[in-house]
Amino acid sequence: MDALASSPLGWLCAGVTALFGVTALCTAQRSPMDKANVLLWSLLPALLGLLCLALLGAAGGLVVFLATCLISSTYLGGQILLPVGDKAVLVTGSDTGIGHALAKYLDSLGFVVFAGVLDKDGPGAEELQRSCSGRLSLLQLDVTNATQVKEAYLKVSEKVQSTGLWGVVNNAGILGFPADGELLPMSNYRQCMEVNFFGAVELSKTFLPLLRKSQGRLVNMSSMAGGIPLPRYAAYGASKAALSMFSGVMRQELSKWGIKVAAIHPSGFRTGIQGTSDLWDKQEKELMENLPADTRQAYGEDYLQGLRSYLLHMPTCCDPDLSPVLGDVLHALLARRPHGLYTPGKGAYLLLCIFCCFPLWCYDFIISKMLSAEPVPREQRTSEDESKNL
CATH class of the missing domain: 3.40.50.720 (NAD(P)-binding Rossmann-like Domain)
Structure with missing residues (x-):
């Protein structure tokens, strides 16, 4: 893990994630609870990426990191609201x-x-x-x-x-x-x-x-x-x-x-x-x-x-x-x-x-x-239906 933390790829993952998270937090017009949710989704790519770097090596970790970034970006894009301003x-x-x-x-x-x-x-x-x-x-x-x-x-x-x-x-x-x-x-x-x-x-x-x-x-x-x-x-x-x-x-x-x-x-x-x-x-x-x-x-x-x-x-x-x-x-x-x-x-x-x-x-x-309890048209009723209507 020490080697991973000092590797250029590890620092790249951490740096991109930090930039991603700060940008998302600055643009989010939400409550503290929602901002915590944004922060969690911002940290997710780094955590998974670093884990996979340790388990799968550089190539596998990079693929997972990029895929997680894409998913997080899509999710956060739907969570971040623009300011009302004078709209x-x-x-x-x-x-x-x-x-x-x-x-x-x-x-x-x-x-x-x-x-x-x-x-x-x-x-x-x-x-x-x-x-x-x-x-x-x-x-x-x-x-x-x-x-x-x-x-x-x-x-x-x-x-x-x-x-x-x-x-x-x-x-x-x-x-x-x-x-x-x-x-x-x-x-x-x-x-x-x-x-x-x-x-x-x-x-x-x-x-x-x-x-x-x-x-x-x-x-x-x-x-x-x-x-x-x-x-x-x-x-x-x-x-x-x-x-x-x-x-x-x-x-x-x-x-x-x-x-x-x-x-x-x-x-x-x-x-x-x-x-x-x-x-x-x-x-x-x-x-x-x-x-x-x-x-x-x-x-x-x-x-x-x-x-x-x-x-x-x-x-x-x-x-x-x-x-x-x-x-x-x-x-x-x-x-x-x-x-x-x-x-x-x-x-x-x-x-x-x-x-x-x-x-x-x-x-x-x-x-x-x-809709089974709805009334039935006259010509479709059975004798049982008729007795229910009486």
Whole structure:
């Protein structure tokens, strides 16, 4: 070991590691606990390299050292966050839910926040104005309204001027009425695509010149339903899947401009996206009016009426703590090497892995077991099912 410590290769390993560790610690904008984690991963290449130098000789030790450096660098690149400074971020859909919580969270961290709201005089907008700092600006922004998108661009560009806009978070979205894809009217499909996909695409295209100036971040709020097929989410899931694919293509195309793109696929969180009772009445009426007689007969009145109880039950199955989503969005905005895809929430990553890595019949079987307590359409019921419904 004395010979090893005095060898040029040993000193080279130690010197490179020390430089690596000091640089990582100086750039890390984290808590003492996180900095200790960074230090550990910085020391790992030297420890393994020196050990392998002693056991495997110069060639083997050098290979292990370089491989460990590569792994540590990749890991630390995702752990090191850039300073907030005076970075400006636009968040759409800030009236309620994730967008509302995110606007508050980013404002509390010192960001200059542009909060796009559907109703500038609504309770959500008033709450933001009352509880946030003077850095936050409200924007009247319906992402399906090209005029409002253009006006928002002019207002933001006037404020950020030559520095550009650091981040755009396309969060605005609608759920529609969760029901079997056969039952949903075409207007539901079109509306989901208009808000969840076309609105996000138009807003992204409009604001990309400002992101190019800052070499900033584009973050698209997709959904677990945008990565895996889930029953009753044909319209919503298709629109979010389109957004996820758009994110992937933009991630590749915009990398040459230094712009980083990420998609967020949250699982079930309590955001209020399911809407109000009045909205349900309207959507349910539209659904019923557009059903052909034979389809209505096949599913049965009790099955159709059970769709509303599914909506009422949804919030009880959702996590009220939005912090996993907020943390992932922050990482996408500030990490030196952000991930292309984030899956905050219980089950989001697991189900995605099962869908991608296992045979489809396996995934379908798991989903069917998860939904085994759901009502059955009239024409598919056995006598046992009928007796349960009585």
